[in-house]
Amino acid sequence: MLRKTTTILVLAALAGLGACEADRMSEKGFSLPEGNALNGKEAFIYMHCHECHTIAGEELPTLALADPPYIALGGKVTRVKTYGELVTAIINPSHKLAKGYPVDTVTNGGLSKMPLYNGYMTVQELIDIVAFLQPHYDVYVPQYEYRIYP
Ligand code: HEC
Known part of the structure; x- marks a missing residue:
């Protein structure tokens, strides 16, 4: 009896562990604090993101050495x-690469041409840049023209 109980307990523990393994890479619970869009714009320019990016509705300083x-x-x-x-x-x-561009334009050897900033961009700068960028995305519902054939 004792043996059976122990086996059940061990199995239950293993099942629990399995669930933990599966959840480990979950994005659940990930949430950023609110950012400051003005600081985000400053960081965007400071890090020369506009060497390769334009933003709809934003005037950004032109860079002399841009090879976009x-x-x-x-x-x-x-x-x-x-x-x-x-x-x-x-x-x-x-x-996940930006949509709508030829692969050769946006990648080099299978990787995005965008440099990695992780070594020196602070988390605060990241939060602020995202706060700056997000309102520039304008969601719209495409309007289709339907033709009804009699
Ligand atoms: C040397 C050029 C270059 C620089 C500098 C650069 N990027 Fe990029 N970025 C790219 C390219 C190329 C892509 C498209 C491929 C991809 O999605 O990674 C891209 C994609 C992106 C996307 C996704 C766009 C989409 O529609 O999915 C975001 C957001 C972005 N960059 C933000 C930034 C920010 C913020 C900085 C500055 C910290 C920056 N980039 C600096 C080249 C650059």
């Missing part, structure tokens, strides 16, 4: 760009 793949940030999108996606685009650029 100008990737537009913001503008009309058909679906909300979540902050999770924006954070990921910045700290793990190769995870």
